[in-house]
Amino acid sequence: MGRAKKDRRQKREDYRAALREDDVTELPRKKFYRQRAHANPFSDHRLIYPPHPDQMDWSSLYPDYVVDEPQQDQQTPAPETPSDRELTPARPKRISKDVEVADIGCGFGGLLVALAPLMPETLILGLEIRVSVTQFVEDRIKALRRQNEAAGLYRNVGVLRANTMKFLPNFFRKGQLAKVFICFPDPHFKARKHKQRIVSTTLNSEYAYVLRPGGIVYTITDVPDLHEWMVQHFEAHPSFERVPEDEQEADPCVPIMRTETEEGKKVERHKGQKHVALFRRLEDPAW
Template sequence: MAVVRVRQHVNPLSQKYQTPLSPIEWEKIYAKPNQPLHLDIGCARGRFLLSMAKIEPNWNFLGLEIREPLVIEANKWRDELGLTNLHYLFCNVNNSLRSLLSSLPKGSLQRVTIQFPDPWFKNRHAKRRIVQPELVVELAEFLIPGGIVFLQSDIEFVAVEMRDRFALHPAFQRRGAGEWLAENPLPVPTEREIGTMNKGEPVYRAVFEKL
């Protein structure tokens, strides 16, 4: 698999990324569009979802990514593997998530992952981070009762901000005891997670359930 080189940081507030997604015809994307859906927000190169889609053929997987070259390459890998339960979309989550979720088969969104998002360290760039209050509201509206949101980051303040924004919404209840989950509850780690743990550095994880 050739590696596409792209910019690491993309400003979601720039004019280039303000056009929302057009409506999606899911029956043209998935062989079985009514299967439970796992949504990965900020999927980067998509390797995590490739592995998940192989392991769980009875789920559909959707990766959202703002860097279009990564999406094009990930969909090529999917096609080479013949996976009909996996798709990647180029979009800006901050202006496309509601229209995207509202077009899904009703009750299909059952699991969401947001893993190692771009931290945007400066306070003046805080609005560029993925987990804004509006995103939490939209996920609360479309995730099924009992559905799961899994968050993780190797940057503590980013993990705290994400966790606190979900904790503030009455539709979400945090699972597990202690400040952070010790282990990833999913069967596949991301490349960033593996690299962080190999360096002996902490990963901050939290799981929320939709009430």
């Protein structure tokens, strides 16, 4: 590695470390968090994920919602041996609400921070696979919380590094979510890479699993072929129906999705078109 490259990396690390000081309210700058535009979802990213949603500890993401629980009864026997102790998982701290909104591939968090004030009583989670981009969103949320401490804003939003193509049901129970956003996903133009698209027959079944009946999947892209792909796959799935256009345009989340994401702003600058489609989770049929 050349000296100039090492210096740039050191500068980025120093900047991020300084930004995480408790009293810093400055918003992070993207140039210190640059990373490749896309990541291969089939690679081993050494991610940490819970084996079951009930074992997920949300307390670090939503500290204002942590429930104070009484100390465990001292009569409870401790594990007998060190090996037993190692095999006994730590009990996660409970929070008072469930996450109900997920932004899959949240990028630099534009949609997250726009939705947070719109739905102040709802916990919103961004899911992002890229390390530096996730770190940027973490620092952005912390800065916004400090800037708006008196108003108590942005306490309901968090970000998690995760591969949703592999581990979505590890984080959410059946029917937990009310909204799922898929904004400007990687189009994977080549036919041999279509298996990496975030909308597919298999993945749509996972979205159906984590969404409650009546829940909505929001999709937007500037690529007509990808838009048609997503519409085709959701309409073919028995758990979803497309939301009519008049209802779609009346949804307050749609204009935010169009204008507040970084990709949406880029398309706007280039005078491109944005294709939107919403899909409602249907009730499961009676057996």
